[in-house]
Amino acid sequence: MIIIFADLIEFANDFIVPIIYFINMLFALTVVFIERKSPTATTAWLMALFLLPVIGFILYLFVGQSFHRDRMFRVKKEYDEAMTNLIESQKKDLFSHQIPQLHTVSDAYKRMMLMLMESNRAIVTTDNAVRIFTDGNDKFAALLEAIRKAEDHIHLEYYILKDDEIGREVFSALTERAKAGVTVRFLGDGLGAAGPKRSFFAPYLEAGGELAFFFPSLLHIRHPRINYRNHRKIAVIDGKIGFIGGFNIGDDYLSRVPEWAPWRDTAVMVEGHAVSSMQIRFILDWNYASKGELIEFSPRYFPGSNDSAERLLPMQVVSGGPDTYWNPIKESYLKLISLATESVYIQTPYFIPDESIMDALRMAALSGIDVRIMMPSKPDHFFVYWAGYSYIAQLLDAGVRAYTYDHGFIHAKTIVVDEAAASVGSANWDVRSFRLNFETNAIMYDHQIAMVLKEKYRLDLDVCTELTPERLAALPWMIKLKQSVSRLFSPLL
Template sequence: MNLEFLPAIILILNSIFAVTIVFFERRNPTAALAWLVVLFSLPSIGFVLYLIFGQNYTRQRMFVIKEQEDRRFLRETFEEQYREFTDRRYRFATPEAEEFRETIVLLLRNNRAFLTEENRIDLYTRGEDKFDALFAAIRGARDHIHLEYFILNNDDLGRAVIHALAEKAREGVEVRLLFDAMGTRAGGGSRKAFSELTDAGGKIGVFFPSVYRVNYRNHRKIAVIDGVTGFIGGFNIGDDYLGKGPLGPWRDTAFRVTGKAVQLLQLRFFLDWHYVTDEYPGLLPRYFPDPGSSGTTPVQIVSGGPDTRWNAIKEGYIKLINSARESVYIQTPYFIPDESVTDALRLAALSGVDVRIMIPCKPDHPFVYWATLSFVGDLLDAGVRAYTYDAGFLHAKTIVVDGKAGSVGSANWDVRSFRLNFEANAFFYDAAVGAGLARAFEEDLAVSTEITPERYRARSRRVRFKESVSRLFSPLG
């Protein structure tokens, strides 16, 4: 190849991608402008970065069938509840659900996130407790085990999980394990690492094997055992989540769910499993047993991803913030919101609501960390209080409003979770669960440092430069 033509070829490629971004992708204007800056300010590598991180024009082609199948199935399965709950004459069973009925109806209408009202929620903030509960549920399985995780590392904890699943498979329990190709491969996982499970008769599914694409990853963390016990939250499977990794002690949040909401976790797993493997286990009683009445907590399982028309989890977050009368507590490792989220938080704080955001004190992704500090800093003058968690790495993705309602799941407060990754969160409406989540937040304050406006304004020029550069490219995706 004659290298003298290389600059012209690069210019043509960048121009083609620029036209695609402007005229065909219809992406967020801020993100579009950021990509145009990359293409023409870094011409020699801009198109390579775009091939890896961009290309939203492929999203509709890749996931339109998944979206249509998911929505059709959910619509046919729960149409009766949809009609009932969207009727304003309907009264929910608990005062918290009635108080937040607009949030419930919003999520029902834009995501088919159907409400179950008879659940029990157990809250976990330590990896040891969460994985003890998961192993206990696996050991007690009698019919089936379904796991769906972004990361399943090939380390001590990951191998222990595979071994436990293989033991149950050898006993005749049906085991299905779904993991994301990129997330799990980054942790040393491969098909060979799961041979013990497959040799025992377990089934594995690999989500989106195109590991060269950073976007459109399955970031969900779901487990369903015998259709009666479910787990959802921020923990992946690996030694890091027990505090044994390079980031040290690990602070995360997860729910164990018993009750009818487990059926919705099961359904979410089946839809994702079907997309990956073309196998649909079906609405059999063995997979959807009558859970009875485990408790009184209303729960919605809300899904987000590139196969959804609207950003349901983000919109649920915003609706909760707008409904707050007393307090909004948020924990997230990544805080790169769009204007709709920052406006909601700013307006809540200016209205007298106690708005607090907690982020890590250390970065696992430096670029994202400095952008997070920048966006947090923007809100301080409006009265939002912000903290860095100093006792380890904060990985929780939570919100609790007025100590009565909130969300726990896999979705961070950033553009990637809102637009590009497949996520799943449990939205709850219960004062007891809300009080537990608020109490955990308040206990974390004792090992956190507040980012006051004075402290933020006193940051060094070096930090300001890192924030500015990171923020400039934060909309990319």
């Protein structure tokens, strides 16, 4: 037995390892000359491929490759011209007082609106009413109520779907409405929503519900990868009510899993024309992912909303992903930070910023802005968690204040600037959300909403522990080693 084992090791050294090195060389040439990743990501990949050849080979095979990206998303890009004429019209009206609801919005924030129109075709809507959720039980109660009252169509798009109590409850409600003749479509991610078995969907499909999955997962034979995930969480009911935020569909998001309870997240329910922007996003994603009939931009999906004095909230729905030339999600974060005059409050479960985000936060803090970052006190992804600590340590020296949320798990992806604007959505503060995942955020230019979110942030501080330089310096050497190694490979995460 020992002889056989020794022969296998010799065979691996003589044949398999050289082959892996040769393939890694080809991967390295691809990274440098074809994919042209950022210098930081390129350096990290070259180190992984040559210093850890076997691990680097596996990582690149499942995570790194992107040289088919243009071909993969060519079909999707063909749909993304739908808003061009409307955007051109809004750009002319933005500074000409043609949109009276924007009288409370400063010219600086109007410049931000213009930027997002140019880079993301993000139309400005001003007749919106918003309800904020920070507890999954409240959010799903509202979503289920809206589903059960649906009369024409239901469009759900979620990164994660689990076969558990809330997953079954949601699909039971969807199945009931499908039986009643309502058009029901569910779009899940090919990795995050791959858990439920075929039997889970059988009653729903038999009732006439439609189902699609966005992009094959790492288990797919032809294209094994975990990148390019549809991380969005969007629900549109009858084109009139929309939900967007950080909650997926699973019991843990309702604090029913003791390991993560209580779960702290943020989402909003929207009524108004911003729902049309969410609807467009769903249709574009469905038409790319679905193998059935494409959804046409029919008036039934865009019924509009009744004018109401209570609906005066200006909003843009901003989407980003590897199919966008720029990074509109990251750019919106950068712009919000740059517009701050008093405070920047950030909540995120994952904090792996690039240099531009680091510089913006550092400069804001050095300018006397109250910059605060809140992240979980326990990891659900160890490498990402410890890498985040290393970036936080660097920002503390500039005056940024950071906190760990000790009351369960915080999954919210928010930024509140002064008492003027806020963003709530699916995008984390990490390179994956900026470059590799499909994300959607709602940016609200409203004093009242910003005040509410800021107050919720301050209440969260009561169950947080501040990360001080002294606290970080006192960490065991093993933890510091984890931070260093995790940061080294953070461009790959």
